[in-house]
Amino acid sequence: MDIKRHIIEILNREIKPAIGCTEPVAVALNTAYGVSILPNDSKEISKITVEVSKGIYKNGMDVGIPNTNKIGLHIAASLGASIGDPKYGLQILGNITNEELKYSEKILESCEINVKVDKDNNKPVYIKTTIENKDHVSIAITEDKHDNIVLLSIDGNEILNKRNGANKENNNDNEEQNFYNLPINTIVEEIEKLDYEDIKFLLDGMEMNMNIAKEGLDKKHGLGVGYSYNSNMKNGLISKDFVNLAYALTAAASDVRMSGYSMPVMSSSGSGNNGLTAILPLAAYKEIMKISDEDLVKALAISHIITSYVKRYIGRLSNLCGCSIAASIGSGAAIAWLLGDKNAITSTINNIIANQAGVICDGAKPSCALKLGTAASTAVQSALLAIEGITIKDFNGIVDNQVEKSIRNLAKLSGEGMKNIDDTVIEIMLNR
Incomplete structure (x- = not known):
């Protein structure tokens, strides 16, 4: 086993900058992915449903959300939807514009936002956001790591599905487990x-x-x-x-x-x-x-x-x-x-x-x-x-x-x- 390679890979993968508590940030990032795949002429949102693992839910209830005086995963979801661009990763809530803050308030007022625990999902990190408007439904799923988007779909058509590579990932995971042994x-x-x-x-x-x-x-x-x-x-x-x-x-x-x-x-x-x-x-x-x-x-x-x-x-x-x-x-x-x-x-x-x-x-x-x-x-x-x-x-x-x-x-x-x-x-x- 190349122990040095594993160490360098882990350090580069696991040491990342983040702004705000990682769980609501992950929800905001996931929601931004979901909005980003909606057609440009159809961004008006009517409903957001966020399903999360127990750990994500628990860690998102009482912590402050950057650039607001508010708490709650529904706030994080509305901000992610208002930003609508995942390019900043786990720093997505770091540079919110006044326009995005106002749009977030509008989403909170006009949209139905439901946040719930998926008690049957045993993954520590799991987020599924379903975004609906009059014409389209998008789905974004995060698994295992806070910024790891594994599935994106629009109207039932998959744009991304990293789950298809599960066998390769399992092999890599087995090799990494040998390191942790x-x-x-x-x-x-x-x-x-x-x-x-x-x-x-x-x-x-x-x-x-x-x-x-x-x-x-x-x-x-x-x-x-x-x-x-x-x-x-x-x-x-x-x-x-x-x-x-x-x-x-x-x-x-x-x-x-x-x-x-x-x-x-x-x-x-x-x-x-x-x-x-x-x-x-x-x-x-x-x-x-x-x-x-x-x-x-x-x-x-x-x-x-x-x-x-x-x-x-x-x-x-x-x-x-x-x-x-x-x-x-x-x-x-x-x-x-x-x-x-x-x-x-x-x-x-x-x-x-x-x-x-x-x-x-x-x-x-x-x-x-x-x-x-x-x-x-x-x-x-x-x-x-x-x-x-x-x-x-x-x-x-x-x-x-x-x-x-x-x-x-x-x-x-x-x-x-x-x-x-x-x-x-x-x-x-x-x-x-």
């Missing part, structure tokens, strides 16, 4: 051999995420968790140390993002919040310690790849909080590596799993800043404990002394043990 330390050793030029683009993601973190430190957005933490550091109530700085940066960025403020973030494995948690604890390390760009970029690669590794098992949209589990594990492992103890990487991962396994995802919302801050600080704390030899040495609940088994146990916990969590969370949210 490798020991963590083997993957880290291959990352250490990467050429700086091949992965230096990862530094752009740190700069992007630091920009949004600084916005949240300086001004109160959303819940204001990072802003408050920063104030407490300035006032001397808490120290500006590695743990607290990681908490403040990551929470501040989440405050801005979850409020719907229009700034880009670099996502990781399909999630902007995962990108914040995978990157910003390393930015805190850079603020505290001297580090070369070459070491920093390899640490970023370790963080993103191990985040991807864990999400491969727990799911792209899991009932577990991906930031508390996957991205915290990624950044914690990278910090252990930066601290010069490769043997502490697996210990760090087990420390995080022992600490945070079972943290549920109850949707994207302003209070995610609290979880992200905790995830970031736990990543740092777990690495610092690991390099001092503090780790799980024997069987410990779901934690196994073989770290890869611990990660698989997380998948079992999320799948078999917590399979009704999303249904329960959605029911609670609908009946509050």
Whole structure:
């Protein structure tokens, strides 16, 4: 197996800029695709029906939509329909014109927009938008990844059907699964051999995420968790140390993002919040310690790849909080590596799993800043404990002394043990 090739491919595929929470953005993008295939003389819309997976629905209910003061997937759908052009991908909501905003309001007022959960669909990421007007019906379907359009049809005639290539994709997926079956330390050793030029683009993601973190430190957005933490550091109530700085940066960025403020973030494995948690604890390390760009970029690669590794098992949209589990594990492992103890990487991962396994995802919302801050600080704390030899040495609940088994146990916990969590969370949210 060409491990290096897989690493480079995953990094290029999974590290993408996004504006706004990825789930409503994906709905807007899907709807834009659906409108884009309507004939030019027939763009007046009478009805939009959006069917989504549980994870998409849950994450789209309470989070702010960029360039509006509103929440809800129906808002995202109306914006996507008003833009009607998918060329900006996951940054589609970043540069909305006043004319598009006005047209979105008109769609909300004049069109029937229905958003519902497809409870029979087991795909974590699934969006099907049906757009109707007096003459035509278009359908757009997104599956598996937030920007992966697999089907487009107009009046029953397919314009695109990527599902026809399922066998080839399955073969590629089987090959990639072999990569995710490798020991963590083997993957880290291959990352250490990467050429700086091949992965230096990862530094752009740190700069992007630091920009949004600084916005949240300086001004109160959303819940204001990072802003408050920063104030407490300035006032001397808490120290500006590695743990607290990681908490403040990551929470501040989440405050801005979850409020719907229009700034880009670099996502990781399909999630902007995962990108914040995978990157910003390393930015805190850079603020505290001297580090070369070459070491920093390899640490970023370790963080993103191990985040991807864990999400491969727990799911792209899991009932577990991906930031508390996957991205915290990624950044914690990278910090252990930066601290010069490769043997502490697996210990760090087990420390995080022992600490945070079972943290549920109850949707994207302003209070995610609290979880992200905790995830970031736990990543740092777990690495610092690991390099001092503090780790799980024997069987410990779901934690196994073989770290890869611990990660698989997380998948079992999320799948078999917590399979009704999303249904329960959605029911609670609908009946509050």
